[in-house]
Amino acid sequence: MASIKKEDCGCPRRQKSKCAHKPYRVFYREPGGRAGSLRQASFKLLEDAQAFAVKVERDKDLGTYVDPKQGQRSFANVWEEWVNAGVLEASSKANYDSVYRNHYKEPFGSRPIGSITPSDIAKWEEKQRVNYKAYGVQGRFSVLxxxxxxxxxxxxxxxxxxxxANARKNARKTAYVPVSDDEIPTTEEVLGIIAEAPKRIRAGFWAxxxxxxxxxxxxGVSDESMDWEGAILHKTHQVSAHGCNEISGQNRGVKRGTKHRDPERPDLLVKAPVPASVLEIFADHIDSFGVWGDRGWFFESPRKSEHHPSYDWFLNQFKEAAGRAGTPDYTPKSFRHFFVSQAIHEGIPLFEVAAWVGHRTTRVTEVVYGHLVRRAMDRGANAIENRLGLGLAPFKGVIVPPQWLGEGADDDT
Known part of the structure; x- marks a missing residue:
């Protein structure tokens, strides 16, 4: 059992209430009985010492005891340990580093991790929601x-x-947030942005x-990744700010595999249909600019031959093109939203759409594009109504649901 001892300090009696000494010491053992290490903690007030002693014994009984010294480790120290705990690609580590510097370092970095409270998290989240979209805030909350x-x-x-941190129970069931209609560009807006893009990169916007x-x-589109006869694009590679040295020979370049797919399992790699018009655009791009490298890469750095374009350069080209087209709020992700929305509008099965865009499950597609799925269901109901409903009038009063039949009625009636 924990015990409390008072050790008087040498300060004058009148100064004891204001001195920095902590006279009350709690002596206790870590879990394991007599084999547990003997620990102690000092407190200024007797009631604080008593509360700590009770908590230590309760935590040992419940099996939830944690060494208080561990909680004094800084959030930054634990973050570094967490990032390096698994095997992450260089691009993922770079993304985590950016998220830490921009969103966690200032409010939490130097603080003892054990001192961070639910109230601190709630305040951080509230501040985040003022400056960022809900999807991004939700993702950063999940990482935290x-x-x-x-x-x-x-x-x-x-x-x-x-x-x-959130008083509403089960308020966060997923890190995915539905897109709104104003995040999905129209066909005219898509064409307007593409028209403003540099010719050498337009085929990437079409992709x-x-x-x-x-x-x-x-x-990462290449001649090798194209099934020209079947009009299918195999999304086997992607260009990243931190590429795979094994392939590109440099930190910035291309790497195998795409999000949520195992490069060692070719059957899991993402494939998507290529519309005839886009297929023609890809062919025109090759005729105009050629290809390079062993795979016949479509896109080459404008500054350095036989090197992949910078990922950031590509994003900047899109941003500038969207600004010139008068639609500066759209991002490259908006084009993915356009693709998915058009596929759902045309009644493509959801599992097909999810496979084409590389969603881990159809659940992701349902959550993000739920309102579009519901509209598709309405169209489905109307389609069946057009087949059954219009010819139903002559049968009214004749067709009787089985549960309405009286007792003893013949089911074959």
């Missing part, structure tokens, strides 16, 4: 919660403060709008 979950599993802290490619996947 993952860090604290790791700290709990590693017995660094006793609880995850993100769990109580996003016509095949649902992410920016990195669009830059």
């Amino acid at each position: 919660s993952s860090v604290f979950n790791y700290a709990v599993d590693a017995e660094i802290i006793g609880r995850n403060p993100c769990r109580k 996003m709008a016509g095949c649902g490619c992410r920016p990195g996947e669009a830059l």
Whole structure:
């Protein structure tokens, strides 16, 4: 059992209430009985010492004891341990580093991780929602919660403060947020942005709008990835700010595989249909600019021959083109939204759409594009109504639902 001892300091009696000494010491053992290490903690007030002693014994009984010294580790230190705990690609580590510097470092970085409370998380989230879209805030919240979950599993802290940061229970069931109609460009807006893009990169914009490619996947299109006869694009590679040295020989370049797909499993790699018009645009691009490298890459750096374009350069080209077209709020992701929305409007099965754009499951597609799916269901109901409803009038009063039949009625009536 924990015990409390008072050790008087040498300060004059009149100064004891204001001195920095902590006379009350709690002596306790870590879990394991007599084999547990003997620990102590000092407190200024007796009631604080008593509360700590009770908590220590309760945590040992419940099996939730955590060494208080572990909670003194800075958030930055635990973050670094979390990032390096698994095997991450250079691009993923770079993304995490950027997220940490821009969103976590200032409010949490230097603080002891055990001192971060649910109230701190709620204030951080509220501030985030003022400056960023809900989808981004939700994603960063999920990452933050993952860090604290790791700290709990590693017995660094006793609880995850993100769990109580929102008073509305089950308010966060997914990190995915539905897109709104104003995030989906019209056909005219898509064509307007493409028209303003540099000619040497327009085919990449068509790959996003016509095949649902992410920016990195669009830059990774090659002659080798095209099934020209079947009009199918195999999304086997993507260009990243931190590429794969094994392929590109440099940090910036192309890497195998795309998001949520195992490059060792070719059957899982993403494939998407290529519209006839886009197929013709791809062919025209090759005729005009040629290809390079062993795979016949479509896009080449404007500054350095036989090198992939910069991922950031591609994003800047889109931003500038969207601005010149008078639609500056659209991003490359808007073109993916356009592709998915058009496919759903045409009644393409959801599992097909999810496979084409590389969603892990159809659940992601349902959440993000839920309102479009509901509209498709309405169209489906109307289509059946056009077949059954229009010819139903002569049968009214004749067709009787089985549950309305009286007792003893013949089911074959």
